[in-house]
Amino acid sequence: MKPEQFKKLIRNYLEGSCTDAQRRQVEAFLREQQNASIVIKQRPFANARIWMRIKKGLPQLKVRSNRVVIASAMVAILILIFMLPHFLIKTNTNQITEKGEKKVFILPDGSEIHLNSASQLSYTKDFKNKRRIQFNGQAFFSIAQDSLKPFTIETGEAQIRVLGTSFDVNTYHNERLVVEVTEGSVEVERGGASIVLEAQDRLVWEQSTWRCERVVNTDENWRQHWLIIKNQKLSSAIKQIEIWYNTRIELGKNLDKDYRVSGKFKKAELEEVLASLSHIYNLNIKLIKPNHYVIEN
Structure with missing residues (x-):
């Protein structure tokens, strides 16, 4: 069972919305863990109502002794800690x-x-x-x-x-x-x-x-609005430009992605950067749709 499915199953069990077959599946799993030695560090729950739903859900277990109830309760809490982290305060x-x-x-x-x-x-x-x-x-x-x-x-x-x-x-x-x-x-x-x-x-x-x-000039850096591409692979430089301008740029299939490029721009617009690369390295840059470019030979 995938983690997402298991998480949903536990949530449905605690809410009382699971089927009889699903309930038996959860309770069978808890009984298998009843002899395990578990030490759990107490953690505050993000929402007191979640804890109340857990407490209400535990008595549904058909058990024969307090030892089983305690072990099952501890297992249920352990599951919540590891499978439902959004119910817990983040560490x-x-x-x-x-x-x-x-x-x-x-x-x-x-x-x-x-x-x-x-x-x-x-x-x-x-x-x-x-x-x-x-x-x-x-x-x-x-x-x-x-x-x-x-x-x-x-x-x-x-x-x-x-x-x-x-x-x-x-x-x-x-x-x-x-x-x-x-x-x-x-x-x-x-x-x-x-x-x-x-x-x-x-x-x-x-x-x-x-x-x-x-480093020759330490004032030329991204914090001072400098976009610096220094002897980088074309694929690396394009990824840097995508991140800088929050845009999408595709490289053509026949393009040499390991081709080395360099450039230095301060407070430059995206179109200025692309036009410069196009002129210097003889690249064909096309605007496919807003904020989406393709670079070809």
């Missing part, structure tokens, strides 16, 4: 931006994050004790110093460790990771290898190889 905090959206926020430790479009960051409620986040997309991090609690960013297969510094991370593309340090230093680890970056270092990981280069 993770998420920050998400849509395409074309940007956001600035402060983490509980005082670190400031500039989140670029189509990005996501999450951390657990014990963040202050263990400064670790999960991240995907692009963001500029200004990390509060705490020598006793290093700050770790987990993104795909890579880990980035810092104490107190400012740097930019770009993971928009699965095959490409870019880390650019403004102040301080960071350590990047991926695939068993690691490297330490200092201020004005930019690390590019692509096709299982590392490349480290110096």
